[in-house]
Amino acid sequence: MSFILWVVFKVLFYFSWCYLGLQLMRKENPPFLSVLGLGALRLILGLTIGLAIPYLFANITATRFVLIPLVFFITSFFNWSIISLVVNRPINTTNLLGSGMQDISWRFGGTVISCILDLIGVFVLLSGVNFC
Numbered sequence: 642m643s644f645i646l647w648v649v650f651k652v653l654f655y656f657s658w659c660y661l662g663l664q665l666m667r668k669e670n671p672p673f674l675s676v677l678g679l680g681a682l683r684l685i686l687g688l689t690i691g692l693a694i695p696y697l698f699a700n701i702t703a704t705r706f707v708l709i710p711l712v713f714f715i716t717s718f719f720n721w722s723i724i725s726l727v728v729n730r731p732i733n734t735t736n737l738l739g740s741g742m743q744d745i746s747w748r749f750g751g752t753v754i755s756c757i758l759d760l761i762g763v764f765v766l767l768s769g770v771n772f773c
Contacts, residue, residue: 687720
């Protein structure tokens, strides 16, 4: 049950962060379908790339184990960068690294919170803790 609660919380975060990004970068109240579409895109990106990483690093040695969190952080930033490109698409003022401090801060904030939520998810899965 805790895992399901974590998944719901993570999905709600994706939708909320996409809503915030649309408000910040487009300076408008975003339509619900735009928020839903961006949140779903971020969820799909996170699942496909996030599930591929363990398979790519399955044979990693213990000395390189510290690189795995860095890889997850970089891929999460990349995922939020793709969402930012979609949000800023009509404006054409963005690139994969960011178009300004507000854009980069939004990407970085999404990345940090996503990684924290992932760590909580790993803790829930590995420990069997039931928060309900």
